[in-house]
Amino acid sequence: MTTRSAIQEESYLYPWQKGLFHELTQHQIPHSLLLFGQKDIGKLKFGLELANYLLCESSDQKPCGVCEACHWIKQGSHPDLFIVLPQNLRHLLPFEIENDADLDDADEKKQSKVIRIEQIRHVISSNELGSYRGGKRVVLIYPIESMQIEAANCLLKTLEEPSSKLHFILITHQLERILPTIRSRCLLFSMPKPPVNEAISWLSTQLPDRWTTPLLAQRLSLHSGAPLKVMASINDKALDESIITNQLAKFKSLHTGEIIDLLSQHSILEILNCILKWSFDMNLVLFGQQVRYFPQFEAKMKSSCLAMNKIHFQQFLSSLKDDLRLANHPLFPKVQLEAVLMKYTQLFK
Numbered sequence: 001m002t003t004r005s006a007i008q009e010e011s012y013l014y015p016w017q018k019g020l021f022h023e024l025t026q027h028q029i030p031h032s033l034l035l036f037g038q039k040d041i042g043k044l045k046f047g048l049e050l051a052n053y054l055l056c057e058s059s060d061q062k063p064c065g066v067c068e069a070c071h072w073i074k075q076g077s078h079p080d081l082f083i084v085l086p087q088n089l090r091h092l093l094p095f096e097i098e099n100d101a102d103l104d105d106a107d108e109k110k111q112s113k114v115i116r117i118e119q120i121r122h123v124i125s126s127n128e129l130g131s132y133r134g135g136k137r138v139v140l141i142y143p144i145e146s147m148q149i150e151a152a153n154c155l156l157k158t159l160e161e162p163s164s165k166l167h168f169i170l171i172t173h174q175l176e177r178i179l180p181t182i183r184s185r186c187l188l189f190s191m192p193k194p195p196v197n198e199a200i201s202w203l204s205t206q207l208p209d210r211w212t213t214p215l216l217a218q219r220l221s222l223h224s225g226a227p228l229k230v231m232a233s234i235n236d237k238a239l240d241e242s243i244i245t246n247q248l249a250k251f252k253s254l255h256t257g258e259i260i261d262l263l264s265q266h267s268i269l270e271i272l273n274c275i276l277k278w279s280f281d282m283n284l285v286l287f288g289q290q291v292r293y294f295p296q297f298e299a300k301m302k303s304s305c306l307a308m309n310k311i312h313f314q315q316f317l318s319s320l321k322d323d324l325r326l327a328n329h330p331l332f333p334k335v336q337l338e339a340v341l342m343k344y345t346q347l348f349k
């Protein structure tokens with residue numbers, strides 16, 4: 001049997017949302033709620049938790065995580081929960097959904113970036129049948145700015161005639177784009193972006209140790225403080241360190257271009273970190289020790305160390321550490337990186 005503490009860990013909420021959720025659920029939840037805030041800060045999961053809260057059948061703390069309703073929600077199969085989102089965003093849900101409008105297999109529909117009128121009609125006609133569980137029904141729409149105009153008008157009609165057991169959780173990244181007629185029928189609830197320290201501490205639990213606090217702070221500021229965007233950017237494009245090390249292994253014949261190009265997708269901090277690891281390995285070789293990060297290059301490093309000015313190398317290493325400290329907000333990352341690489345090649349001349 002699942003215990004309460006295990007259940008709480010299964011909550012959809014991100015750590016920075018717990019206070020906000022508590023605040024919202026202190027009062028009666030309005031029938032039409034419009035959650036708004038910046039993209040990639042967790043509004044969809046917040047909406048799911050709220051839907052779970054509304055549909056949970058426990059008389060105690062909600063969502064309880066153990067009642068039948070909670071179980072169905074976690075499976076994505078609660079008959080009174082309707083989640084409407086564009087086809088291309090379905091992967092954001094923690095489960096598969098089945099209660100969407102019947103779709104043909106046409107690829108264009110699969111990849112649709114809009115919420116079509118058929119999707120809204122499907123929800124509305126299903127609601128006319130009444131609730132399966134005899135309780136509330138919840139319609140969650142994400143993000144509502146992707147509704148086609150006909151879909152928005154169709155939704156509007158339902159919002160105008162609210163039924164007592166039907167709840168709408170509407171979510172938007174762009175409040176200014178939402179029809180005033182829709183806005184005026186909803187309670188607006190602002191979702192702020194997480195405090196930087198909370199975002200960093202969450203990110204550090206999701207990522208390997210090499211993602212240090214300064215690195216994460218830099219990434220977070222690059223992505224306007226949106227932690228989920230940081231996660232997506234890291235998952236999409238992990239730095240291919242071999243591009244850097246293959247060049248560094250050419251020593252004085254290094255071509256800077258390939259490394260400089262990495263700046264289009266990665267921060268200078270990530271690149272300098274890789275160069276620093278490389279330099280640590282060289283330092284170990286200089287002191288007759290085994291390398292730590294790039295053993296495949298150990299033999300090459302050994303032979304190159306003979307041709308290297310050792311005093312200049314120590315100066316290079318310490319200036320590299322300074323560069324890393326200053327690299328949180330570089331004004332000219334390309335110039336800075338070029339200078340580092342230039343100094344590196346000069347060690348071997």
Ligand SMILES: [Zn+2]
Nearest residue numbers: 056064067070
């Ligand atoms: Zn429950």
